[in-house]
Amino acid sequence: MTGKKIFELHADVCKALGHPLRIEVIDLLQEKEFCFSDILEVTGGLKSNLSQHLSVMTKKGILKMRREGQCNYYSLSSKKVAQACRLMREVLMDSLKIHQDLLEKM
Amino acid sequence: MTGKKIFELHADVCKALGHPLRIEVIDLLQEKEFCFSDILEVTGGLKSNLSQHLSVMTKKGILKMRREGQCNYYSLSSKKVAQACRLMREVLMDSLKIHQDLLEKM
DNA sequence: TTAATAGTTCATAAAGTTATAAACTATTAA
């Protein structure tokens, strides 16, 4: 892996976490797989939009998909995704807390 | 935290990981703080560009900054950032491995 | 006080991402 190429690939995978709908999907898939239409029911919105976001995450190696009959089942590619996502949620919460504490001191 | 707002904030923090230069900076800051000009020396590019990226990460709560004399020192806001970033790197490596194995089978 | 150092901020053009709707494909059911 030469020079900065690794940073590009790494950023590309991280980029797949950077959208509210995609975070919502990762949250939903923490424990078990869901099929497309069940995910759509939870998240709402257009099916074409969800399909595109799922496709991005699958291509980047964040999700796995398996087809069963007419249904496409999506799941996290590994527990690492769930764990990384939880850590970033904690980073957010810590930062909201710090911000709130600053406000209270005024 | 009402409805989908949490997903937006969470995605916003994750988005701060989604750029090659920002990944490179997070990599550099794993063990210790660095000042702006040392980061610039490692990453290369324009100072204005680096400054903007550092500013984004600081605003999103990923980095901390402290000023000492003429120098601005940057560090990770917490070990959680380093850990999340490492996990995502592993997700990348696993996915590259799977891709490579598929190629070899052909 | 003047100049140098160490950055930040601003304006903007180029590139990339997202939401929407329509068209398409694959599988199952009638």
Add this chain to the structure above:
DNA sequence: TTAATAGTTTATAACTTTATGAACTATTAA
């Protein structure tokens, strides 16, 4: 064979992000 279900793909307009260079600010040194 025809229709229904379950999605995917494609085109595109609106929006967001990024890189660049110039202008600016704050601190230290001469």
